[in-house]
Amino acid sequence: MPATQETSTTSPIGRKTPRVDGPLKVSGAAQYASDFHFPGMLYAVPVEATIASGKVTKLDTAAAEKMPGVRAIFHRQNIGKIFRSVKGDGFEGIIDERRPPFEDDVIRYYGQYIALAVADTFESAKAAADVVRATYAKEKHNVEIDLKADDEPDEVETSFVPVKRLQSERGDAGGAFASAPAKLDQTYVTPTHTHNPIELQAATAIWEGSMLTIYEESQAIFNLKGILAQMFGLPKENVRVITKFVGSGFGSKLWPWTHCALAVAAARQLGKPVKLVLSRKMMFQSVGHRPRTQQRVRLGATTDGKLVSLQHDYVNHHAILDNYHEDCGEATAFQYSVPNLRVEFGRARRNVGSPTPMRGPGAVPGLYATESAMNELADQLKIDPVQLRVLNEPKIDESLGIPFSSRHLLECFELGAEKFGWSKRKPEVGSMKRDGLVLGWGMAGCTWVAARFPAEASVQLRDDGTARVACGTQDIGTGTYTILAQLVSQKTGLPLDKIEVALGDTSLPEGPISGGSMVTGSVIPAVFAAADKAITSLLTIATTTPGSPFEKRESTALAFESGRVFVKADGPADGMTFADLLRRANVRFVTGSGKAESTFGEKNPKFSMHSFGCHFVEVTWQPAIARLRVSRVVTVIDAGRILNPLAGRNQIEGAVVMGIGMALLEHTHYDPQNGAPINSNLADYMVAVNADVPPIDVHFLDFPDKELNELGARGIGEIGLAGIAAAITAAVHHATGVRVRELPVRIEDLLTSSILA
Numbered sequence: 001m002p003a004t005q006e007t008s009t010t011s012p013i014g015r016k017t018p019r020v021d022g023p024l025k026v027s028g029a030a031q032y033a034s035d036f037h038f039p040g041m042l043y044a045v046p047v048e049a050t051i052a053s054g055k056v057t058k059l060d061t062a063a064a065e066k067m068p069g070v071r072a073i074f075h076r077q078n079i080g081k082i083f084r085s086v087k088g089d090g091f092e093g094i095i096d097e098r099r100p101p102f103e104d105d106v107i108r109y110y111g112q113y114i115a116l117a118v119a120d121t122f123e124s125a126k127a128a129a130d131v132v133r134a135t136y137a138k139e140k141h142n143v144e145i146d147l148k149a150d151d152e153p154d155e156v157e158t159s160f161v162p163v164k165r166l167q168s169e170r171g172d173a174g175g176a177f178a179s180a181p182a183k184l185d186q187t188y189v190t191p192t193h194t195h196n197p198i199e200l201q202a203a204t205a206i207w208e209g210s211m212l213t214i215y216e217e218s219q220a221i222f223n224l225k226g227i228l229a230q231m232f233g234l235p236k237e238n239v240r241v242i243t244k245f246v247g248s249g250f251g252s253k254l255w256p257w258t259h260c261a262l263a264v265a266a267a268r269q270l271g272k273p274v275k276l277v278l279s280r281k282m283m284f285q286s287v288g289h290r291p292r293t294q295q296r297v298r299l300g301a302t303t304d305g306k307l308v309s310l311q312h313d314y315v316n317h318h319a320i321l322d323n324y325h326e327d328c329g330e331a332t333a334f335q336y337s338v339p340n341l342r343v344e345f346g347r348a349r350r351n352v353g354s355p356t357p358m359r360g361p362g363a364v365p366g367l368y369a370t371e372s373a374m375n376e377l378a379d380q381l382k383i384d385p386v387q388l389r390v391l392n393e394p395k396i397d398e399s400l401g402i403p404f405s406s407r408h409l410l411e412c413f414e415l416g417a418e419k420f421g422w423s424k425r426k427p428e429v430g431s432m433k434r435d436g437l438v439l440g441w442g443m444a445g446c447t448w449v450a451a452r453f454p455a456e457a458s459v460q461l462r463d464d465g466t467a468r469v470a471c472g473t474q475d476i477g478t479g480t481y482t483i484l485a486q487l488v489s490q491k492t493g494l495p496l497d498k499i500e501v502a503l504g505d506t507s508l509p510e511g512p513i514s515g516g517s518m519v520t521g522s523v524i525p526a527v528f529a530a531a532d533k534a535i536t537s538l539l540t541i542a543t544t545t546p547g548s549p550f551e552k553r554e555s556t557a558l559a560f561e562s563g564r565v566f567v568k569a570d571g572p573a574d575g576m577t578f579a580d581l582l583r584r585a586n587v588r589f590v591t592g593s594g595k596a597e598s599t600f601g602e603k604n605p606k607f608s609m610h611s612f613g614c615h616f617v618e619v620t621w622q623p624a625i626a627r628l629r630v631s632r633v634v635t636v637i638d639a640g641r642i643l644n645p646l647a648g649r650n651q652i653e654g655a656v657v658m659g660i661g662m663a664l665l666e667h668t669h670y671d672p673q674n675g676a677p678i679n680s681n682l683a684d685y686m687v688a689v690n691a692d693v694p695p696i697d698v699h700f701l702d703f704p705d706k707e708l709n710e711l712g713a714r715g716i717g718e719i720g721l722a723g724i725a726a727a728i729t730a731a732v733h734h735a736t737g738v739r740v741r742e743l744p745v746r747i748e749d750l751l752t753s754s755i756l757a
């Protein structure tokens with residue numbers, strides 16, 4: 001079934017390729033933002049507000065200032081000027097918390113920074129931060145978890161682009177629902193989720209005159225550069241951001257946070273490099289989270305399972321000053337064929353730090369709700385859940401009235417069902433058993449948007465037979481270093497160890513943000529164009545260098561393959577290597593630059609571009625001790641051409657692990673008393689760990705999507721997390737008879753199960 005491979009067996013594209021940066025990582029040589037040390041460097045520790053709403057009326061810093069090693073306690077009066085950033089075009093100036101740190105004395109969420117202790121050592125700074133005393137005029141905070149949409153205009157501001165509250169509408173969804181023979185009307189809730197990358201957020205700032213360099217674990221170095229230029233009133237060219245390695249981000253490191261501005265401001269005031277590393281507790285307060293969502297899904301269908309109406313109304317919380325919109329309806333309008341549809345969102349303000357994108361923003365909570373509704377409808381109609389989806393497979397994207405560039409969801413279902421053994425499923429609740437355990441089988445589909453962000457890259461061919469590719473994007477742990485090396489290898493025929501990859505530095509050509517699973521798809525055309533230009537320069541040198549065997553030939557008569565320049569008519573054996581040619585010409589290197597335009601947010605797209613997939617899940621239920629485990633997962637992904645199946649599999653497995661956490665464990669609790677995210681550590685905020693993870697069987701369909709780029713590669717960072725929670729909760733219902741519609745599924749929920757072993 002998978003499409004035929006178009007590349008030869010020697011091509012690095014599509015080959016299982018170990019990380020080229022793997023040795024650096026396992027040997028500890030890879031430098032993360034907090035690994036950089038500089039002479040005279042100072043350490044900063046923020047002081048956090050201990051109320052969630054009110055004002056600071058007095059700040060007592062005297063005791064802290066007298067402590068050994070302390071250089072300064074900064075606050076509103078002495079931090080110096082930090083300007084607000086404003087939005088520009090496209091990706092210019094994206095930030096969730098637009099208010100600069102210390103701009104006023106108002107506290108809007110627990111953990112907001114009110115002061116900053118800077119000292120010679122981290123320990124001294126921490127000790128000083130601990131003795132800064134704040135007096136507050138407290139006001140009533142609101143961290144209420146029941147969300148009702150606030151009154152807002154029809155078109156609302158968001159942190160990103162303005163969005164219409166009525167997201168999509170066709171036909172008469174209300175009328176069709178009212179007259180539908182079969183109906184489902186349920187509300188699904190996802191709690192606040194906190195990103196927990198292993199690497200804590202960190203910033204190290206260095207000023208040299210009016211030049212600012214910052215080492216930060218950023219998923220978007222050029223956006224950070226632009227924001228810092230605005231906040232510190234600098235020409236953009238005076239700011240350099242360096243992000244060599246990122247210990248994962250999941251979205252929390254996409255847009256800049258206030259600690260970064262604090263490190264820069266403190267370094268400016270003291271004239272020394274300043275390092276600021278957040279604590280895990282701060283990671284729960286001030287650097288984003290996935291907001292709580294409440295989603296009402298109404299489905300109307302015929303009794304034989306054809307959808308006639310779909311309504312999706314959702315609300316997410318957001319912070320007092322920000323405008324974050326969790327785009328839960330992202331996939332709703334196109335995933336199934338339905339003539340009558342309405343998708344609308346609302347938001348509710350709370351005294352919380354700003355939410356921000358988290359792996360699969362919008363689609364992940366959204367598909368949990370809509371895929372759960374489809375599963376419930378299937379049960380209600382006694383139709384197999386796969387069959388219900390097949391019945392409602394659309395021919396085109398009905399929300400835009402345009403074809404999909406490449407959609408192979410049905411093949412995903414077919415392969416997934418086969419690998420899982422789905423045909424053996426007995427639909428009755430609690431009817432399947434193995435070794436004294438009750439089995440539950442569930443499934444769900446998934447999708448994630450595909451597009452390209454703007455990208456620039458340069459490729460050099462050097463006289464020592466090596467190449468260098470440079471792109472100011474960043475590797476957030478997903479394998480970007482390796483992909484860039486593979487792309488250059490494909491063009492030049494060089495082995496991967498002869499290719500140097502430079503990224504994570506704003507002094508390089510501007511690369512895409514590491515967001516939306518779009519880096520690979522975006523860099524392909526830029527890197528290929530750059531390599532082509534370098535090769536063209538090489539061929540010009542070949543025909544113009546005195547003494548070159550190709551002198552006075554037309555460059556169109558020459559070819560470049562596997563690192564050799566040769567006359568097309570004569571074949572590669574008679575040619576010479578590009579290194580020999582460059583040496584003969586006394587040229588150190590030739591460089592080509594490539595640039596590719598964005599397709600993101602295109603006004604009149606010809607094709608609807610998305611990746612697709614599905615999950616099949618088995619859980620085991622042990623009623624005597626109320627023990628539920630995910631015991632088996634099969635995931636099939638249609639994400640276009642897979643450039644590196646090893647890294648690809650790693651992404652999907654990681655997402656499934658995160659999905660097990662989402663379904664069964666993850667939940668950030670805000671303490672109603674003081675508004676604090678109360679389980680702000682990795683003991684109380686549970687994520688799935690090795691013991692929670694069963695065998696995960698990942699399959700890729702590998703149909704190239706040539707509308708997106710010439711290799712046909714879409715993205716795979718996020719799609720694996722979409723849908724998995726709906727598959728797990730369906731399996732939980734199949735095993736236990738308990739329908740949980742508020743994540744995570746807790747043991748308490750399952751105590752009502754009437755299924756006995």
Ligand code: MOS
Pocket residue numbers: 219249250251252254357358359360361514515516517
């Ligand atoms: Mo992803 S949430 O776009 O980093």
